[in-house]
Amino acid sequence: MPSIAENLTLIRTNINQSINARKGGHQAVMLLAVSKAQTSNLVREAYAAGQTCFGENYLQEAINKQAELNDLKIEWHFIGPIQSNKTQSIAQHFEWVHGVDRLKIAQRLNDARAHQTPLQICLQVNISGEESKSGVNPEELITLAQEVTKLPHIKLRGLMAIPEPTEDPTIQRSQFIKMRTLLEQLNQLGHQLDTLSIGMSNDYMVAIEEGATIVRVGSAIFGARPSKH
Numbered sequence: 001m002p003s004i005a006e007n008l009t010l011i012r013t014n015i016n017q018s019i020n021a022r023k024g025g026h027q028a029v030m031l032l033a034v035s036k037a038q039t040s041n042l043v044r045e046a047y048a049a050g051q052t053c054f055g056e057n058y059l060q061e062a063i064n065k066q067a068e069l070n071d072l073k074i075e076w077h078f079i080g081p082i083q084s085n086k087t088q089s090i091a092q093h094f095e096w097v098h099g100v101d102r103l104k105i106a107q108r109l110n111d112a113r114a115h116q117t118p119l120q121i122c123l124q125v126n127i128s129g130e131e132s133k134s135g136v137n138p139e140e141l142i143t144l145a146q147e148v149t150k151l152p153h154i155k156l157r158g159l160m161a162i163p164e165p166t167e168d169p170t171i172q173r174s175q176f177i178k179m180r181t182l183l184e185q186l187n188q189l190g191h192q193l194d195t196l197s198i199g200m201s202n203d204y205m206v207a208i209e210e211g212a213t214i215v216r217v218g219s220a221i222f223g224a225r226p227s228k229h
């Protein structure tokens, strides 16, 4: 089995290739290592291989890991679903929050962040229109973005999506193009958004070709997640 360092090297090479294959600009891409269900020691191993940004889905698990790794200069991103009673703690423990899809959540994160630098957030869009999925519907996105932009302790950076899983690159690509189009629409309305958080282990290269600026990669770095979680 390849090591975490070897996986990271391969992924970085792939990322650079995909940036070069982009039609549009060659804007840099942040590799976010998704460490949910992985141990602190594995995070440490990835950090030793040069990885500094990590994404977590579960608050308590993340807080435990942060305590065990507080000697490292890690930038922590919260990428899981956000319960409103957890907003205070999320705002205090993370630099970025990717899954904001309601004004109420944004307001609560904003209020909890008053004494720190602004929280970097992405609005999660339900791009495949699945009933069960979290994320704001594309039709409601413009209004939500306008309201969130008014909050002083939040910096709206862009959009995030978790598209319906598919191995079909044509479908993958069409979802990413939809996301890029939504971002462009918001910027035409005067927003200054620079972030598209799309792409995971099985589709990050396609995502980058279509404009991803953050890819959230878990299993391609750490291997399959331990099944019991």
Ligand SMILES: *Cc1c(COP(=O)(O)O)cnc(C)c1O
Residues within 6 Å of the ligand: 034, 036, 057, 079, 080, 162, 200, 201, 202, 216, 217, 218, 219, 220
């Ligand atoms: C788990 C997770 C990922 C990483 O998924 P992989 O397929 O392991 O790369 C990315 N984003 C979110 C929101 C996740 O929950």
